[in-house]
Amino acid sequence: MPKDAATPPRRPMRADARRNLERIVAAAGELIAEHGADASLEEVARRAGVGSATLHRHFPSRQALLEAVFKDRVEALCARAGDLLAEPDPGQALSTWLRAVGAHAVANRGLGTSLMRDADPSLGETCHDMITSAGDALLIRARAADAVRPEVTITRLLKLVGAIALATEQDPDGAAEAELLLAIAIDGVRTR
Amino acid sequence: MPKDAATPPRRPMRADARRNLERIVAAAGELIAEHGADASLEEVARRAGVGSATLHRHFPSRQALLEAVFKDRVEALCARAGDLLAEPDPGQALSTWLRAVGAHAVANRGLGTSLMRDADPSLGETCHDMITSAGDALLIRARAADAVRPEVTITRLLKLVGAIALATEQDPDGAAEAELLLAIAIDGVRTR
């Protein structure tokens, strides 16, 4: 298995190109944290000290840029999912992980949007794909333990989490509210 | 109690102004149905046969326009809530109503966004206010019957429904998916 499946071209990237690319991702990270997922791409280029054309060449769509910005955070969540497979209670493990995903999605504005889209097939290994695989392992285990209802799929769960993150994004205390909404969704509205 | 609390100005609106306003709302309704809540306002004005300045004079913000477009649909949902107060099972009544709200939110793109915002205080009686009051009656009854968990508030429920509608908006079969997600959220992820 290759160390990095996302770089199949044989010619290594030119040094300046890689440098610019890194600057762009860094600037985008800052601006997205400040202004959300629909931050101005021109401003990103400006802050990166790069022409807007360069940004568009490296990232043909906004989504592509978001993927690059959030990649490492998503990887962390995937790793977390792996750890939780060792947890004795499968239902609890899934629930814990979903809360972690929700927390990240709220903390990093725009991540929620990225997690929900499975659309664009030109982007190769997307955040959505990664997190789906990671979560699915947890879900399958929970289902085997009969801890989740049968119509629950990983796609639906992630959509739910992403939607909640999006909905609480401009709340004054979004993190706490998201936590609560997720708890309600997981345990149900009705009393048991 | 006045029949229409939203028109306190004594001078009646000029005939042409009212005509334009109606045209704008109609055009906006069409375009929002086609392109979602972030349809181009210029295009709305164009289709209404009106200058863009006129649109902005009548509706100082996008949100104000959305409120006008969805007002009657929201009133229908409020009426539905009133009817459901007669339902014998309070928990069931609440759940039925939430599904109805979800269905409307999915069918009318952009409605979900409107229902969640309680922000702008300059807009008087907003859709959000109306639906909150209507739903609260159902929720209070359900809570009295001990049918819902205590941390559930009407604001949170509506946020949940709106978020789900938003998340399924670009799904191929959004309506069915939203229905399912809502069912999961209401009954909980876990088996009972």
Place this chain on the structure above:
DNA sequence: AGAGAAACGGGGGGCCACCCCGCTTATGGG
């Protein structure tokens, strides 16, 4: 009918995404 006010809308400013194309610069063979 005429005065006055209310409403209109063309057009301009500012911002943005996206792309074209002539110029710069890294790279690897000689």
Place this chain on the structure above:
DNA sequence: CCCATAAGCGGGGTGGCCCCCCGTTTCTCT
């Protein structure tokens, strides 16, 4: 070490959008 080559760059143009200013048109009341 040098230079040919092509990968990469970015200024500036295009078209779209939101929002507002202000001269002009249209309604309304007497």
